[in-house]
Amino acid sequence: AEQALHATEVRFRAVFDDAAIGIGIADLDGNMLEVNDTLIQMFGGLEHHVRSRNVSEWVHPEDVPQVWRMYGELVRGEREHFRCEKPFYRNDGTVLWTNLTVSLLRDADGAPQYQLALMEDTTERRLLNLRLRYEATHDALTGLPNRTLFFERLEKTLAAPDGSRFGLCYLDLDGFKAINDSLGHSAGDRLLVEVADRLQSCATAPGEMVARIGGDEFVALTTGHASCGEVADLASRILGVLATPIRLDGREFTVRGSIGIVEGPVAGRAPAEVLRSADITMYRAKAAGGNRFELADAEADARAITRHGLTTALPAALERGEFFIEYQPLVHLDDGTVHGAEALVRWLHPQHGILGPDRFIPLAEHTGLIVPLGRWVLEQSVRQAKEWQDQLPEGAEGRPLRINVNLSPTQLHHPGLVAETVEVLERIGLAPGALCLEVTESALIGADEDLLKPLRQLAEMGVDIALDDFGTGYSNLANLRRLPVSVLKLDRSFTQGMQQHPADPVDLKIVEGIVSLAHSLDLAVTVEGVETGAQADHLRRLGCDTAQGWFYARPGPPEHLHRLSLLDAV
Ligand code: C2E
Ligand code: CA
Ligand code: CA
Numbered sequence: 001a002e003q004a005l006h007a008t009e010v011r012f013r014a015v016f017d018d019a020a021i022g023i024g025i026a027d028l029d030g031n032m033l034e035v036n037d038t039l040i041q042m043f044g045g046l047e048h049h050v051r052s053r054n055v056s057e058w059v060h061p062e063d064v065p066q067v068w069r070m071y072g073e074l075v076r077g078e079r080e081h082f083r084c085e086k087p088f089y090r091n092d093g094t095v096l097w098t099n100l101t102v103s104l105l106r107d108a109d110g111a112p113q114y115q116l117a118l119m120e121d122t123t124e125r126r127l128l129n130l131r132l133r134y135e136a137t138h139d140a141l142t143g144l145p146n147r148t149l150f151f152e153r154l155e156k157t158l159a160a161p162d163g164s165r166f167g168l169c170y171l172d173l174d175g176f177k178a179i180n181d182s183l184g185h186s187a188g189d190r191l192l193v194e195v196a197d198r199l200q201s202c203a204t205a206p207g208e209m210v211a212r213i214g215g216d217e218f219v220a221l222t223t224g225h226a227s228c229g230e231v232a233d234l235a236s237r238i239l240g241v242l243a244t245p246i247r248l249d250g251r252e253f254t255v256r257g258s259i260g261i262v263e264g265p266v267a268g269r270a271p272a273e274v275l276r277s278a279d280i281t282m283y284r285a286k287a288a289g290g291n292r293f294e295l296a297d298a299e300a301d302a303r304a305i306t307r308h309g310l311t312t313a314l315p316a317a318l319e320r321g322e323f324f325i326e327y328q329p330l331v332h333l334d335d336g337t338v339h340g341a342e343a344l345v346r347w348l349h350p351q352h353g354i355l356g357p358d359r360f361i362p363l364a365e366h367t368g369l370i371v372p373l374g375r376w377v378l379e380q381s382v383r384q385a386k387e388w389q390d391q392l393p394e395g396a397e398g399r400p401l402r403i404n405v406n407l408s409p410t411q412l413h414h415p416g417l418v419a420e421t422v423e424v425l426e427r428i429g430l431a432p433g434a435l436c437l438e439v440t441e442s443a444l445i446g447a448d449e450d451l452l453k454p455l456r457q458l459a460e461m462g463v464d465i466a467l468d469d470f471g472t473g474y475s476n477l478a479n480l481r482r483l484p485v486s487v488l489k490l491d492r493s494f495t496q497g498m499q500q501h502p503a504d505p506v507d508l509k510i511v512e513g514i515v516s517l518a519h520s521l522d523l524a525v526t527v528e529g530v531e532t533g534a535q536a537d538h539l540r541r542l543g544c545d546t547a548q549g550w551f552y553a554r555p556g557p558p559e560h561l562h563r564l565s566l567l568d569a570v
Pocket of ligand 3: 469528
């Protein structure tokens, strides 16, 4: 029996000595009796430092509140073990973090005798976690809290008891992109760091926080009981600190910003909704000229949300193929044959149904999406025109069908315009003379030679350029000569005057004058918005060349046009 006992003891001793976790045994008064080597190493490597201590000395300010209560219960024999995460001071003052399990050992009669502690060193894991958490919640460039941390704080703020208030300033720098583009990204980065420092100096009171939530977008959050006036003060302070010029590479830059403020009682508000409202309000400040703040207002939000929603949905809509094109015929006024069609884009929105271009073209212009969207419209339209031409029955000779495509001002400025247009025409095999690009008169007002050059190049290749909505701007008739334009497209307002009986004589005179001027400059004249036969008669008599409008056909699917021209053919 003695031998067997000895063998067990040797086995247990080996476990104790070689265990990868720290093990210590103490009596019920807390005196350390035995510790293994791993535990000594964890505490810094000196055995007497550990052995000389009493368990009760290992109090640490970050102890979980219940640890010493559980310890008391254990040594009194009221509990068998407990487990917790516990920090210890090593002798050199550094902190050791452990997962600690303490168990009560009883003698043969069941009376409490010793306590046994098992501890696993978690110090490094904890540091790593802290660092990862810091990196995940702070912006690497400026060191400010990032979007994640800001959202956590906002969530917590809004969950505060009723009666608490909050204030949020959403700042977007005005014209940062221009500085970034002209100075390069590294200068842009330094500018952002300087801005971050200045912002931080504005929000130093307890409960205030500044975060960077996007490229040049920052937020300042106030919590507690800040009144509307105080939040507005914070916004003014922010605009104030930005006003001092920033020196970069020996030059001075003045950065301005637009701020949207959302503030009020926290009750029932959700973080995402607050942020969206702040964003919308910031845009309102920007639209009003920038360098100012605006206060959120529910009515303005409601109006903007659809615009905001449409704007953000645009890119995905293009990818998902939610756009389609309707074609509206243009007919020759003399014999009523089809001349071609204008491509008019529509958006089949999954919630809102079919949206007309007036709803989304301005938004696409604003965000730049008009460039890929316009490219898509051009390609589809050219393909369609090619199809019409190929399908025309033999013998129905005469003039090949043509396609009109609208170009918006941003597309005019896009450097790829000429090359892309030529590429599409060549790839699809449509003659340049079958394409007409419509540019509004207002887009060409004051245009210099640089802006006109791409249009001129296209015109030289045989592409027609039409001046759309002619007569709505302050047309400088003398200027017409200078423009690479071959078609004038008279605005709907002229045709409206011909609807009444008798037709407005002044309108008739004006149109007559425009037509004769246009023809003397070798420009064709087309009219839009022809809704009645009477209008068509007037316009024919006045010498207009082609016309477009509901009288002939509404915009519709490409098959409609095909049918119309087949009718011509027979
Ligand atoms: P727009 O170029 O002046 O196009 C003519 C507009 O008049 C079209 O409206 C058309 O549906 C409408 N219309 C045609 N006939 C009549 C008529 O007899 N009476 C009346 N009252 N209206 C008529 P829509 O389709 O809503 O297009 C609006 C504007 O959107 C267009 O004006 C054009 O500037 C722009 N747009 C359309 N498609 C595109 C596109 O692909 N790219 C660009 N950049 N703009 C486009
Ligand atoms: Ca047009
Ligand atoms: Ca027009």
